[in-house]
Amino acid sequence: xxxxxxxxxxxxxxxxxxxxxxxxxxxxxxxxxxxxxxxxxxxxxxxxxxxxxxxxxxxxxxxxxxxxxxxxxxxxxxxxxxxxxxxxxxxxxxxxxxxxxxxxxxxxxxxxxxxxxxxxxxxxxxxxxxxxxxxxxxxxxxxxxxxxxxxxxxxxxxxxxxxxxxxxxxxxxxxxxxxxxxxxxxxxxxxxxxxxxxxxxxxxxxxxxxxxxxxxxxxxxxxxxxxxxxxxxxxxxxxxxxxxxxxxxxxxxxxxxxxxxxxxxxxxxxxxxxxxxxxxxxxxxxxxxxxxxxxxxxxxxxxxxxxxxxxxxxxxxxxxxxxxxxxxxxxxxxxxxxxxxxxxxxxxxxxxxxxxxxxxxxxxxxxxxxxxxxxxxxxxxxxxxxxxxxxxxxxxxxxxxxxxxxxxxxxxxxxxxxxxxxxxxxxxxxxxx
Numbered sequence: 001x002x003x004x005x006x007x008x009x010x011x012x013x014x015x016x017x018x019x020x021x022x023x024x025x026x027x028x029x030x031x032x033x034x035x036x037x038x039x040x041x042x043x044x045x046x047x048x049x050x051x052x053x054x055x056x057x058x059x060x061x062x063x064x065x066x067x068x069x070x071x072x073x074x075x076x077x078x079x080x081x082x083x084x085x086x087x088x089x090x091x092x093x094x095x096x097x098x099x100x101x102x103x104x105x106x107x108x109x110x111x112x113x114x115x116x117x118x119x120x121x122x123x124x125x126x127x128x129x130x131x132x133x134x135x136x137x138x139x140x141x142x143x144x145x146x147x148x149x150x151x152x153x154x155x156x157x158x159x160x161x162x163x164x165x166x167x168x169x170x171x172x173x174x175x176x177x178x179x180x181x182x183x184x185x186x187x188x189x190x191x192x193x194x195x196x197x198x199x200x201x202x203x204x205x206x207x208x209x210x211x212x213x214x215x216x217x218x219x220x221x222x223x224x225x226x227x228x229x230x231x232x233x234x235x236x237x238x239x240x241x242x243x244x245x246x247x248x249x250x251x252x253x254x255x256x257x258x259x260x261x262x263x264x265x266x267x268x269x270x271x272x273x274x275x276x277x278x279x280x281x282x283x284x285x286x287x288x289x290x291x292x293x294x295x296x297x298x299x300x301x302x303x304x305x306x307x308x309x310x311x312x313x314x315x316x317x318x319x320x321x322x323x324x325x326x327x328x329x330x331x332x333x334x335x336x337x338x339x340x341x342x343x344x345x346x347x348x349x350x351x352x353x354x355x356x357x358x359x360x361x362x363x364x365x366x367x368x369x370x371x372x373x374x375x376x377x378x379x380x381x382x383x384x385x386x387x388x389x390x391x392x393x394x395x396x397x398x399x400x401x402x403x404x405x406x407x408x409x410x411x412x413x414x415x416x417x418x419x420x421x422x423x424x425x426x427x428x429x430x431x432x433x
Contacts, residue, residue, distance in 0.1 A: 004315055006066055007262045007298070007340040008183035014059055015191045017200035022227045025214065026052040026199075028387055029222050029231035031206050031246070034064035035372060036237030036365050038189040038200075039108065039380030040387075045196035047388050052231070053198060054224050056205035060186035062241045063372055066344030068260060068290055068302050069185075070280040071105050071178040072123055073098050073149075076352045076369040078135070079142050085351075086402060088146060093398040095147045101374035102176055104381055109180070114188030116180045117295040123177035124279040126159075126168040132284040133170040140172065149176075163281065164273040165329050179280050179292055182373060201226055206245040209234060209362065220362070233387050235363040237380065240345035242366065248359055252349060252406050253366055259318035259343040260302035261326070262294060263336040271297040274330055289325055290370075299333060301326040315343045346370055350405045356383060357400040363387060365399075 028044055030037040033055035041051045055061070075082065075098055082091040102120075109118045127133035133156070140151045154162055154171040162171055194200060204226040212221040212230060219232045236246050240255040266274070275281065275293050282290035289303040301322055319341040327334050349355055349367035354375050356365040363386065365379035379399070386395040 002261060002319055002338040002341045004342065005340050006183070006342040007260075007294070007300070008065055008069070008181055010340075011181060012183045012187050014065075014183070014187050015194070017059065017190075017194065017202050020199065020201075022201055022204065022224070022229045023050070023052055023199060025230045026050045027231065028052075028233045028235060029054060029220070029229055031222075031234070031236045032062070032238040032241070033059045033190060033200055033202070034062050034237060034239065035186060035189070035376035036239070036380040036383075037235065038186065038193050039377045040235055040237065040384040041198040041200070041380075042108075042112075042189055042193040042196055043381050043384035044388060045193055045198040047384075049388065051193075051198040052229055053193070053200040054204040054206055054222065054229075055200060055202050056225075056241075056243070058202050059190045059200060060183060063239060063344045063346060064186040064376070065183040066260070066342060067182050067258075067373060068280075068292060068300055069180050069182045069373065070123065070282075070290065070292065071102055071118075071180060071374045072280065072371050073102060073174050073176050073374075074371075075354070076371065079139055079146070083142075083146075090398055090401065092147055095143070095149070097378065097398055098371075098375070099149060099176060101378040102178055104378045105178070105180070105185075105374055108189065108192075108377065109185070112188055112192040114185060114192075116182075116184035116188060118178055118180040118185070119278075120176065120178045121278045121280065122173055122175040124154075124162050124171050124173050124277075124281045125284060126163065126165075126171045126281060127284050128168065129284070130169050136170065136172040162277060162279060163275060164332065167329060168283070173279070177280055179278075180373070181295065185373070206243065208245055211361065233363065235365070235383055235387065237365055237376070237383075239366050239368060239372065239376070240347040242347070246362070246364075249364055249366065252355075252404060254348045254350070255345045256304065256348050257314055257318075257343055258302060258304055258346050258370070259315060259322060259341070260300060261319055261322045261338045262301070262340045263299045263333065264339050266293075266297045266299060266336065268297065270332060271299075274299060274332065289322075289329065291326070291329070298339070299326065299330070299336070301329075315341055318343060346372070350407060353402060354379065354399045355402070355404045356397055357404070
């Protein structure tokens with residue numbers, strides 16, 4: 001049996017924050033020490049703001065250390081769908097932002113000298129059906145015309161140059177995307193944020209937020225399991241782990257489980273056969289698989305093996321589902337030992353879009369739907385700019401301009417009772433589409 005352990009955490013010693021009491025007050029209180037919260041904390045602290053980060057567990061504990069380490073361009077929805085929903089101009093801005101997210105990650109890695117194996121190896125989307133492949137040509141044409149960004153279609157007969165699997169109908173490559181070690185990356189941002197003066201308080205679970213003025217200044221009192229702090233501004237970046245202390249936001253986020261296995265270290269020749277160009281790879285299904293080589297040549301293979309968030313039971317069940325999926329893609333790995341399995345929780349919104357803005361005076365950025373490494377970093381930086389400019393400040397963040405829908409008929413209070421039905425629906429959709 002594989003170890004129920006996050007492989008990435010075996011490659012890094014996570015920083016620990018000094019066990020200081022919470023400050024009495026701060027300019028900005030940030031909820032969540034993941035990519036969103038820490039990139040915002042770093043940017044704000046560098047501007048001279050007094051920043052405190054409240055983290056219910058430990059630095060990078062949630063999706064920020066548990067993901068596949070894929071730094072991807074684009075959004076979850078296809079460009080034609082986006083244009084039909086938001087029009088050409090807003091979609092152009094959103095797509096441009098998705099390209100900018102990769103630069104944002106690369107800039108932080110370079111500026112802060114974070115050793116996290118960042119490399120622009122590009123991503124490969126592979127078509128599970130002929131109709132999916134036919135759609136790639138249409139997408140590439142629209143993206144080139146509307147967004148001045150070049151992707152490349154790879155027909156089935158040439159796909160062997162990209163992937164050592166014969167089950168797909170073709171592929172689409174974007175050279176801009178990158179891969180990294182997410183645990184080392186989040187550890188590096190945290191270290192830099194603390195060095196810049198931000199205080200990170202681990203084990204400080206948010207219990208409630210109330211509006212409270214102090215010396216005539218409007219602000220908020222945050223009550224946590226480690227005490228209270230008053231802050232002029234609050235940013236929530238808790239994604240799939242958004243809790244009861246922010247109920248209005250929680251009702252708009254669906255927490256969905258995603259699970260990953262990694263094999264033993266593979267021989268160099270086999271690794272190159274599986275992924276000749278070391279791409280970040282994912283398939284075209286709704287109920288998708290995503291996979292890549294780790295820097296030490298393990299095959300990392302993930303997917304929505306169970307829709308429910310991670311538990312011991314869902315992790316064990318997912319390990320076998322993913323191993324069978326991996327062998328279906330790569331029969332060459334039928335004898336490869338699976339050494340690690342773990343799970344984490346993603347945040348999907350009801351429109352499958354990222355969202356940022358203010359709710360009841362509190363700033364937030366959520367809804368990354370599996371694109372969180374890049375988009376969460378970008379949103380943290382954007383929210384820091386917005387907060388620094390003050391209430392009257394303008395933001396050029398297109399994801400703050402789109403409507404943020406909740407559940408139809410208000411049938412959701414943050415407890416995702418419908419996930420088994422959603423999982424079954426998407427499996428049927430993959431079968432018929």
